[in-house]
Amino acid sequence: MRDLSVFRALLLILTVFMSHQVAASSDTTATRSTALYDDLGGHDGIRQMMETFVLNIAEDERVVHHFVNADIERFHTQISEHICELSGGPCIYKGASMPEVHKGMNISRAEFNAIVENLITAMETHDVAVSTQNRLLAILAAMHNDVIQR
Amino acid sequence: MKIRILIGAVCLSMSPIAAADFGRLLATGGLTTIEGAGGGGIVPWATLSSYAEQGQWGGTLAYNHANVRDYQLDVAAATLNYDNRVEFSYARQRFTLESLGGELEQAIYGVKYRLYGDVVYGKAPQISMGALHKKNTTFALPNAVGAADDSGTDFYLAATKAWLDGPWHRTWLANLTVRATKANEMGLLGFGGDKKDDYSLVAEASVGMFINRHWIVGVEYRQKPNHLNFADEQDWHDVFVGWFPTKRIAVALAYTNLKTIAGAPEQSGVYGSVQVTF
Numbered sequence: 001m002r003d004l005s006v007f008r009a010l011l012l013i014l015t016v017f018m019s020h021q022v023a024a025s026s027d028t029t030a031t032r033s034t035a036l037y038d039d040l041g042g043h044d045g046i047r048q049m050m051e052t053f054v055l056n057i058a059e060d061e062r063v064v065h066h067f068v069n070a071d072i073e074r075f076h077t078q079i080s081e082h083i084c085e086l087s088g089g090p091c092i093y094k095g096a097s098m099p100e101v102h103k104g105m106n107i108s109r110a111e112f113n114a115i116v117e118n119l120i121t122a123m124e125t126h127d128v129a130v131s132t133q134n135r136l137l138a139i140l141a142a143m144h145n146d147v148i149q150r
Numbered sequence: 151m152k153i154r155i156l157i158g159a160v161c162l163s164m165s166p167i168a169a170a171d172f173g174r175l176l177a178t179g180g181l182t183t184i185e186g187a188g189g190g191g192i193v194p195w196a197t198l199s200s201y202a203e204q205g206q207w208g209g210t211l212a213y214n215h216a217n218v219r220d221y222q223l224d225v226a227a228a229t230l231n232y233d234n235r236v237e238f239s240y241a242r243q244r245f246t247l248e249s250l251g252g253e254l255e256q257a258i259y260g261v262k263y264r265l266y267g268d269v270v271y272g273k274a275p276q277i278s279m280g281a282l283h284k285k286n287t288t289f290a291l292p293n294a295v296g297a298a299d300d301s302g303t304d305f306y307l308a309a310t311k312a313w314l315d316g317p318w319h320r321t322w323l324a325n326l327t328v329r330a331t332k333a334n335e336m337g338l339l340g341f342g343g344d345k346k347d348d349y350s351l352v353a354e355a356s357v358g359m360f361i362n363r364h365w366i367v368g369v370e371y372r373q374k375p376n377h378l379n380f381a382d383e384q385d386w387h388d389v390f391v392g393w394f395p396t397k398r399i400a401v402a403l404a405y406t407n408l409k410t411i412a413g414a415p416e417q418s419g420v421y422g423s424v425q426v427t428f
Contacts, residue, residue, distance in 0.1 A: 010355040010357060010369070010371055011355075013324070013357050062171075108173075108203070108204060108205070109173065109203050109204050109234075109268075110171060110173025110174070110203035110204065110205075110206065111173075113173055113174055113175050113203065114173070116175060117175065117176075120363065130319070130320070130361075130362045130363075131318070131319030131320070132319075134314050134315040134316075134319050134320065134321055135315050135319055137314045137315070138313075138314040138315035141270060141271055141314055144268075144271040144272070145271075145272070
């Protein structure tokens with residue numbers, strides 16, 4: 001009996017997760033809060049963090065070959081704008097859609113993860129709180145399918 | 151055996167030949183269960199061990215030790231993962247009966263196949279199915295208490311999902327596993343018995359929260375079947391802390407409650423696990 005109630009408690013925890021996720025996703029569509037943008041340090045904070053991110057990529061032999069012909073200045077500006085917009089900041093990302101940008105690049109699942117690791121390292125370098133990191137990562141992880149193997 | 155495994159693990163982890171690409175994110179390989187399969191401590195998860203992604207090879211070596219009131223369990227295990235699609239595992243369990251004297255041993259050969267999804271990406275969970283073939287090499291005692299066979303195969307289906315931005319903006323992980331088994335006390339007391347000589351369906355679950363990407367705290371639950379008349383089998387629980395300092399090393403420490411085993415009550419104690427990934 002006691003064992004079953006433990007199992008039920010675990011199921012209850014699972015149910016709470018699910019409802020939390022549903023609530024979280026409806027949040028983002030209803031109101032556009034600038035909280036994440038602010039927690040990332042606003043315009044300057046994001047630009048600085050993205051600079052570290054770009055430098056991390058430049059030193060990462062797993063993925064740097066995708067950027068050999070890229071205009072690094074432009075990439076830095078575009079990705080900073082995109083993160084600004086995604087985090088609720090007052091920017092409009094004017095670049096191409098994610099599937100278009102990555103078309104023909106054939107980015108593997110492992111390379112996508114390497115990029116994520118470079119971003120996490122950049123956030124850690126800039127002392128971004130774990131809770132803030134997770135909010136940004138969740139937004140970017142949703143683009144996984146639009147980026148890989150295009 | 152412990153020393154030899156650890157030396158082997160250290161050599162492997164330093165050898166450039168064995169260097170894999172580690173194409174998955176930290177902690178997504180999980181730990182090594184006491185049955186060898188990748189997962190938590192007592193529950194196999196849908197995740198495949200090591201950090202091998204598509205087209206990559208990876209593997210782990212692990213040593214687990216549980217110390218409860220009347221028993222000790224030692225497990226040496228190895229896994230191999232290709233393509234983040236299929237995992238092979240091998241484990242040797244030695245169960246020491248401290249108060250009664252004697253040992254029970256078995257070997258476990260495992261295979262796990264990822265059917266669908268990715269634990270981190272997408273809305274759906276990662277789903278895998280697996281089999282654990284177990285061979286008890288100390289069948290005299292299991293036989294004497296009513297076990298029917300010295301070997302058996304468990305089949306399981308597991309679903310695992312991570313939420314990067316879960317409650318309190320922490321990354322959470324949940325796993326549900328359903329297993330068909332004839333094993334008594336995992337197989338240490340043989341397979342099938344005088345009470346029931348058929349498969350039982352049991353449910354297992356794990357829930358964990360990453361404090362940051364290196365530390366996870368969680369709970370596990372494992373339902374157990376009842377095939378022997380001589381003693382009731384009881385469900386297992388544990389509360390664990392996992393530490394992933396790098397992709398090479400994972401360490402877990404748990405407080406485990408295995409309750410009454412073979413009639414001896416209050417078998418709670420500590421569980422520790424060290425895993426090296428290559």
